[in-house]
Amino acid sequence: MSDHESPATRRTLRFGANYVPSRGWFHSWLDLDRDAVARDLDDLASLGMDHVRIFPVWPWIQPNRAQVRARAVADVRTVIHLGAERGLDVCVDLLQGHLSSFDFLPSWVLTWHQRSIFTDRDARDGLRWYVEQLVGALAPEPNVFAFTLGNEVNNLWPANATTIPQSTAWAQELLGAIRQHARADQRVVHSLFDDAFYAPDHPFSAADVTTLGDVSSVHSWVFNGTSRVDGPLGPATTSHAAYLARLAGACGSPDRPVWLQEVGAPLPDVPREAAPQFVMRTVQAVAAVPTLTGITWWSSHDIDRRLVDFPEREYDLGLFTVDHEATPAAHALRDAIEAARHTDHVRSPAISLPADIVADPSARYLVAPGSDFHRDWVALGERPDGRFAPPVITPATP
């Protein structure tokens, strides 16, 4: 593969943001304000973005297992239309579920009705029906380009018990339901945070990311231990998104598309003054992975500090402040994406996985941030010219 990484023409690379409403965070779904959403989406369109990823809140749409609120679905459609008016395509995430440390779970799977959404048959039937209702209602919207089952659904464990085989079967069933009701040109996506690649006892497999749905979705958060390897601008930190993209290639088909569905510059790991450089290096490194189809920044807007209880690092992730000011990182991102679209891929070396982390999930620690393998991979990718050439990762040799 590394021999064929030089596109002759301008490359297609989607550029977008995970849409965090500037007013009222995701609670704003309860009081949808068209004008406020329009203003936020204007910000994103002004950066030249082509898409947003949106996050309806599941239990407010399906408060009873047998009820999907028509008005709530209409509200989602309204946001999709507001995107279309600004040339923005939309990915709809269905099961939220988990958002920035908060879990939204319906009363029908809590306390007196406690049951695992991953394993309880009735709960799964409810989720399936929910997915069918939403995808059925929203798939006809021309600018909906993707459906994600839910944001980092593996964060819903351990509150909901599961095992790797159960998680896989659960996702297969629900992704199948999405596929059945989505248009053929709409991407069906599964979203997991990176413990699927790194944590030995995690009950979700890297193979779920790399074989289910139409694209491997990776979420790069350097607070996962990576920033401790070499700081905000070190090569390990700024190549972490690329590392995940290459790991995805190693755990599935090497040609399968990879979507960097989340990446951000979290404080304090990436200090404010380092953010533009972090952005540029991160984009350069990950865009050098030829299977990469797009970059969706987390997040569009900061979180209003009048809202409490968020982890400190969640507040200032926006490309825009709550007052609609673009941050320096936003401009750096726009420029880095545009540069990546016109840059030939660097020729990348290759390295083999130290273990088959799909067949033997307990070996995942061998590739976690800071592991010998990870450090070797980073060292191999560094180039004298300062660009990073993310090594292709090949399967473990038996």
Added chain:
Amino acid sequence: MSDHESPATRRTLRFGANYVPSRGWFHSWLDLDRDAVARDLDDLASLGMDHVRIFPVWPWIQPNRAQVRARAVADVRTVIHLGAERGLDVCVDLLQGHLSSFDFLPSWVLTWHQRSIFTDRDARDGLRWYVEQLVGALAPEPNVFAFTLGNEVNNLWPANATTIPQSTAWAQELLGAIRQHARADQRVVHSLFDDAFYAPDHPFSAADVTTLGDVSSVHSWVFNGTSRVDGPLGPATTSHAAYLARLAGACGSPDRPVWLQEVGAPLPDVPREAAPQFVMRTVQAVAAVPTLTGITWWSSHDIDRRLVDFPEREYDLGLFTVDHEATPAAHALRDAIEAARHTDHVRSPAISLPADIVADPSARYLVAPGSDFHRDWVALGERPDGRFAPPVITPATP
């Protein structure tokens, strides 16, 4: 006391219903439909009721600990106004919390933010602020006659850890906040289900019911074991509400008002054909307790069977069907209340508690349904004329 139970004139006895919306159950708060609420309240006014108890859903009003949604509060006010237009006073329950087996808890006390609402200082501050906001906004409404802290908040344990001293301190603080913002003529009420009286290891005290707030609120549900003593129309079953009212008198001041805030005729304990008799006997027995101020039936309306996951017994508790047809029990209730208003109190015998269940909560099993004490109390209250004379319960003799 039993010497002074014969009012010379018509007695004041409030008559109302716990308002369960016929369309969309409590999920209807998410899509408030004035016309649907008005239609439901017309049903209740047609029975001659003077009040309803309403149940806003807490996490939808306070999705973030520092956010109370103005529109949600306005929706509650709208329902209060619709009541006023029909001559209905309103009790507003604040912390739902628990409703018919479902717990509604905000994401800020769940999973990654798990903390006991009873003991965590920040969570308690959030609850206090919520209570202050709602009571401050709604107390000026002339027809709001009471605020209950929340419906059977002891159902929020064990999901939220607590002990008797902690539960008491929690309720004192929040009831104090209600008192501070309510009008002087508005009742401040604490609501617990009857494990506070009966369950030896229950972390809420009977004294919370009988000493906190302005009135002792009792909830009589014969599926708690009582109906197994002597069936749907036996004296133990039909006097259970009266028994709780008398227990309340024994665990606090004997003159303190008692509100039968919930009582219902649940299937299968009370078969449909027995419901009118159950209603009449229950009302006669409890109305013979002179401290009784009112009876609030659970519930106004049945639950639409298109909604799933409710315990079977919750669906058919309505005085009205979802199609607004009054049940035979509704007419029996109206007639029984009217009769009770014009009936002299029967002279009641007296019996002493077998133990001080406040000082020694572990002794509560001694007064639980089916206990020797309970059976003795029932036998003592039976009269040859078929009326029931609920024995006064006096404190345990040391």
